[in-house]
Amino acid sequence: MTEALIRVENLSRYYQNHCAVKQLSFNLDAGEVLGFLGPNGAGKSTTMQVISGNLAPSEGEVSIAGHDIIEAPREAKRHLGYLPENPPLYRDASVDEYLGYCARLRRIPKPQVAAALRKVKAQCGLETSGARLIGNLSKGYQQRVGIAQAIIHDPPVVILDEPTVGLDPIQIREIRELIRSLGSERSVILSTHILSEVQATCDRVQIIRAGELIYNASTAALNQGHEVSYRVALRQPVRLEELSALAGVDHAEALDDGRFRLVFAIDATPDALVERAAKQQWGLRELVPEQQSLEELFIELTRHEEIEAS
Amino acid sequence: MIWIIGKREFAAMFTAPLAWVILAVVQVIIGYMFLANLDSFFLLQPQLQQLENTPGVTDIVVTPLMQVAAIIMLMVMPLLTMRSIAEEKRNRSLTLLISSPVSMTEIVLGKFLGLMLFVLVLVGMLMLMPLSLFLGTAPDAGKLLSIFLGMLLLLGAFSAIGLYLSSLTENQTIAAVGTFGVLLMLWIIDWLSGSVSQGESLLAYLSLLHHHQSMLEGVFNSSDIAYYLLLIVGFLGLTIRQLDRERLL
Numbered sequence: 001m002t003e004a005l006i007r008v009e010n011l012s013r014y015y016q017n018h019c020a021v022k023q024l025s026f027n028l029d030a031g032e033v034l035g036f037l038g039p040n041g042a043g044k045s046t047t048m049q050v051i052s053g054n055l056a057p058s059e060g061e062v063s064i065a066g067h068d069i070i071e072a073p074r075e076a077k078r079h080l081g082y083l084p085e086n087p088p089l090y091r092d093a094s095v096d097e098y099l100g101y102c103a104r105l106r107r108i109p110k111p112q113v114a115a116a117l118r119k120v121k122a123q124c125g126l127e128t129s130g131a132r133l134i135g136n137l138s139k140g141y142q143q144r145v146g147i148a149q150a151i152i153h154d155p156p157v158v159i160l161d162e163p164t165v166g167l168d169p170i171q172i173r174e175i176r177e178l179i180r181s182l183g184s185e186r187s188v189i190l191s192t193h194i195l196s197e198v199q200a201t202c203d204r205v206q207i208i209r210a211g212e213l214i215y216n217a218s219t220a221a222l223n224q225g226h227e228v229s230y231r232v233a234l235r236q237p238v239r240l241e242e243l244s245a246l247a248g249v250d251h252a253e254a255l256d257d258g259r260f261r262l263v264f265a266i267d268a269t270p271d272a273l274v275e276r277a278a279k280q281q282w283g284l285r286e287l288v289p290e291q292q293s294l295e296e297l298f299i300e301l302t303r304h305e306e307i308e309a310s
Numbered sequence: 311m312i313w314i315i316g317k318r319e320f321a322a323m324f325t326a327p328l329a330w331v332i333l334a335v336v337q338v339i340i341g342y343m344f345l346a347n348l349d350s351f352f353l354l355q356p357q358l359q360q361l362e363n364t365p366g367v368t369d370i371v372v373t374p375l376m377q378v379a380a381i382i383m384l385m386v387m388p389l390l391t392m393r394s395i396a397e398e399k400r401n402r403s404l405t406l407l408i409s410s411p412v413s414m415t416e417i418v419l420g421k422f423l424g425l426m427l428f429v430l431v432l433v434g435m436l437m438l439m440p441l442s443l444f445l446g447t448a449p450d451a452g453k454l455l456s457i458f459l460g461m462l463l464l465l466g467a468f469s470a471i472g473l474y475l476s477s478l479t480e481n482q483t484i485a486a487v488g489t490f491g492v493l494l495m496l497w498i499i500d501w502l503s504g505s506v507s508q509g510e511s512l513l514a515y516l517s518l519l520h521h522h523q524s525m526l527e528g529v530f531n532s533s534d535i536a537y538y539l540l541l542i543v544g545f546l547g548l549t550i551r552q553l554d555r556e557r558l559l
Contacts, residue, residue, distance in 0.1 A: 015559070052409045056557045077411040088406035092325045104314045105410040149406065 004029050005079075005157050005187040006051065011060035013046050013211075020046040022211040024060070028204075030156065033183035035202030035219070036191040039302055043211040044191040045085055048161050051189070052082040064157050078107065081155040085162055087146025091135030095126060095145055098134055099152060106153035116152055123178060124148040125171075139166035147175065151182065158182055159189045164197060176201050195295045209302050229263040229290045230270055231255070235283025247272040259286065311412050312420045319394065319424025329428065332386055337435055340379050344439045347371045368450040372440040373526045376457050379436055380522055383465055384497060388489035390428060391472025392482040394421050395549075399480045408557075418473070418550045422542075425469040426462075433461045453528035460525030463538035467518065468493060470545035477552045493518070 004027035013021040021043040028034050038044050049055040051062050053069045053076065062069045067076035090098055099120065103113045121127050124144045129137065134145060143166055150158055160179070164172045179201050182188050192198060198205055199219060207215035232243075243252040243260055248268030253261050264270065270287060277284035323329040351370050358364045398404040407417045437458055443449045471492055476485040500517035514520050521534040 052405075054405055054408050054557065074411045074413060077409060080409065082405070082409040084402065084405045084409075086402040086405075088401075088403040090322070090403060091401070092322065101314070101318050102406065102410075105311075105407070105412060107311075107411060 005065055006189070007061075007063045008047075008051065009061045011047070011050060011062060012058050013043070013050055013055065014058045020211050021050070021208075024208070024211070024213055026206065026213065026216065028157075028187045028189065030187055031183065031185060032204060033179065033188045033190060033202045035198035035205045036189055036208070037193075037195065037198060037205060037298060038191075038208040042208050044208065045161055046211075047208070048082070048159050048189065048191060049084070052080060052084075052159055053077055054082075054084070078153075079156050081150035081153065081158045083146045083150040083158075083160045083163055087142055087149070089134045089142060089145060089149075092133065094131055094133055095121075095137070096130040098145065099148055102149045103152050106155075108153055116154075120148045120152045123151065125174060140168060140171050143167055144171075144175075147178070155186070157187045157189075161191050162193070163190065164192065164194065172197075195298055207298060207301055215297070215301055229261055230273075231259055231286065231288040231290055232262055232273070232284070233259045233286035234277065235285060236281065238282055243273075246276060249273070261290070311416045312423055315407070315412070315417060315420025316423030316427060319421055320427040323390070323424070323428055328389065332389065333432060333435065336379075336382060336386060336432065339382060340375065340436055341439065343378055344371070344375055347375055366450055367443060367447055368440070368453045369527075371443070372449065372454065372457060375439070376436075376461060376526050377523075380461070380464060380519075381497075383432075383468065384493050385490065387465060387468040388472055388475075388486040388493070391425060391469055391476055391489060392486035393476070394425065394473055395476040395553075396479055396482045396485045400482075404553075414550050414553050418477075418546055418553065422469060422473055422546055425473065426466060429462065429465040429469060433458065433465065436461070450528065456525055456528045456530050459530070460522060460534075463525070463535065463542075464518065464522050467538050467541040467545075470542040470549075471496075474545045474549045474552065477549045 006026075006028040008027070009025050011021055011024040012019065024043075024047060026034075036044050036047070046055065050057050051064070051069070053073050056070065064076040065079040067079070069076045090101075093101070096117065099117050100113055103116050104110070108116050117130075121130065124147055126141070126144055126148060129141060134142060137145065143163065147160065147163055150160065163179070164175050167175060176197065179188060179190060183201075183203070190198070190202060202219050204218050205215065206213055238260075240252055240254055240260070243249065243262060246262075248264050248270070249272075250263045250265045250268075252263070255261055262270070262273065274284065274287070276282070348371055351367060354370065358370075395404070398407075408414075412420075437454070440449060440454055440457070468489075472485070472489040475488040475492065476482075478488070479485050496516065496518045498517075498519070500514045500520050502513055515537070521531075521537050524531055524534055
C-alpha cells in the first residue's frame with residue numbers, strides 16, 4: 001500500500017484563544033487535486049501555512065510524503081512547493097535571478113539549474129520575462145512567478161493558496177490547465193473563492209467553515225448529485241398529482257411559468273415520465289436536468305452552519 | 311545552503327543604493343581623517359625622535375583612526391542590518407526561505423554571512439589606507455593584523471545584534487533605532503565603572519569599547535575574542551529562537 005502524499009491528522013491551530021482550525025483530518029493521494037473552499041476567515045490559509053511548515057500546529061500531525069513536518073522538516077519540505085497568498089517575491093531581483101535562487105534553495109544541483117529554469121518558465125508562460133525586474137511585472141505575471149517558484153523543483157506536493165487572484169480570464173484558463181497537468185502525477189491542494197474553478201480543476205472538494213471540515217466529496221460525485229431534478233415543460237395542461245405519482249419521482253412542484261420541477265429519487269431516471277408523456281400526448285417539449293451546483297451547495301452548507309451557530 | 315543564502319543577501323545589498331552610499335561616505339570620512347592623522351604625525355616626528363621607546367606610525371596614525379572608524383560603524387551598521395529580516399517580514403517573502411528545505415539556523419547563518427561579506431569589503435577598503443603606509447615606511451604588520459581582526463570581530467558583533475533586532479519587528483526604522491540604542495549602550499556601559507565599586511569589572515567586561523581598545527593596541531587577548539564570539543553566537547541564537555517562536559504565535 002502506498003502512503004498518502006499528504007496526511008493531516010486532528011490538526012488544530014489556535015491564535016491565543018481563538019481557534020482557527022479545529023480537529024481537521026484528511027489525506028491526499030498522488031494524482032489528486034484537492035479544492036479547498038470556505039468563506040473568508042474559515043481557516044484555509046492557516047491550514048495551508050501549517051502544512052507548509054510556516055506555522056506550527058497547536059495539536060495534531062502533518063506529514064508530507066511520509067515525513068513529519070515538525071520532526072523531519074527538511075525532508076518534508078523537499079517534497080513540497082508552496083505558493084502563499086502573497087507570493088514571496090524579491091521585487092528588486094530579475095525573474096531569472098529569483099528563480100535561480102529558488103532552484104538553489106530547493107537543492108537543485110547547480111548544473112541542472114538552467115534546465116529547470118527553462119522548463120518552469122515554459123510551463124508558466126514566462127519565457128520572455130526572464131530579464132525583467134519582478135517589481136516591474138504586472139500582478140498577473142508576479143503571480144506566475146510565484147507559481148513557478150513553487151514548482152521549480154518538481155515537488156510531488158504542491159500547495160497553492162488562491163493561485164488565480166489577479167489574473168485575466170485567459171491567464172486563469174492557462175493556470176487551470178497547468179494545475180490539471182500538475183495534478184496528473186502530483187498531489188495539489190488549491191484554495192480559492194472561485195467555485196467554478198474548483199469544479200473545473202479539482203478531483204475532490206473540501207469545504208471548511210470556522211475551522212471545521214463540513215463537506216468532503218469528489219467533484220464527480222458532486223456533479224452527479226444526491227438527487228436529480230428536472231425542469232419539465234408540457235404543451236398540454238397536466239395535473240400536478242399525476243406527475244408526482246410517476247415512477248421514480250420523489251416529488252413535483254409547479255413553477256411560475258407553467259413548467260414543473262420534478263425531483264427524482266437517487267439513481268432514478270425520467271423514463272416513466274417520457275413514456276407517459278408520449279403515450280398520453282402531453283406534448284413534452286422541455287426536459288432539462290438541474291444539477292445542484294457547487295455554489296448552491298456551498299451557500300447551503302455555510303448558511304446552514306450560520307443558523308446553527310446562532 | 312548557508313553560502314547560497316549569504317551570497318544572495320550580499321548581492322541584494324548592492325542592488326539598493328544604500329550599500330554603495332555607505333561604502334562611499336565611510337571611505338571619504340575615514341580617508342580625510344587618515345590624512346589629518348598623517349599630517350599630525352609629520353608635525354610630531356621631530357619630537358618623537360628624541361623619545362626613548364617611541365610609539366610607531368601605527369600607534370599614532372592607525373589606532374586613533376580605527377577608534378573613530380569603530381564609532382562611525384556604530385552608527386552605520388544599524389542601517390545595514392535593519393533590512394535583513396524586517397524587510398522580508400514586511401514583504402512576506404520570508405515564507406520562501408521557510409518553506410524551502412533549509413533550517414532556521416541555516417537561514418539566520420546565511421543572513422549573517424551576507425552581512426559579514428559586506429563587513430569584509432568595508433573593513434578591507436578601510437585597511438587599504440594603513441596598508442598604503444608600507445609605500446613610505448614600515449608599519450607594524452602584526453598590529454595591523456590585530457586591528458583588522460579586531461574590526462571584523464567588532465562588526466561581527468554589531469551585525470549579530472542588528473540581525474536580532476531586525477528579527478523582532480517588521481519595521482526597518484525601529485530595527486535601526488533599536489540596534490543603535492543597544493550598541494551605544496554597550497559602548498558606554500563602562501562609563502559608570504569608576505563610580506560603582508562592586509560592578510566595576512563586570513561593567514568593564516560588558517563594554518564593547520573596552521575589548522576593542524586592547525585589540526587596536528595590538529593586544530590579541532583570548533578573553534576579548536571569547537567576548538566577541540559569545541556575543542555573536544548569543545545573538546544569532548536569539549534570532550533563531552525568535553524566528554522559530556513566531557511560527558507558534
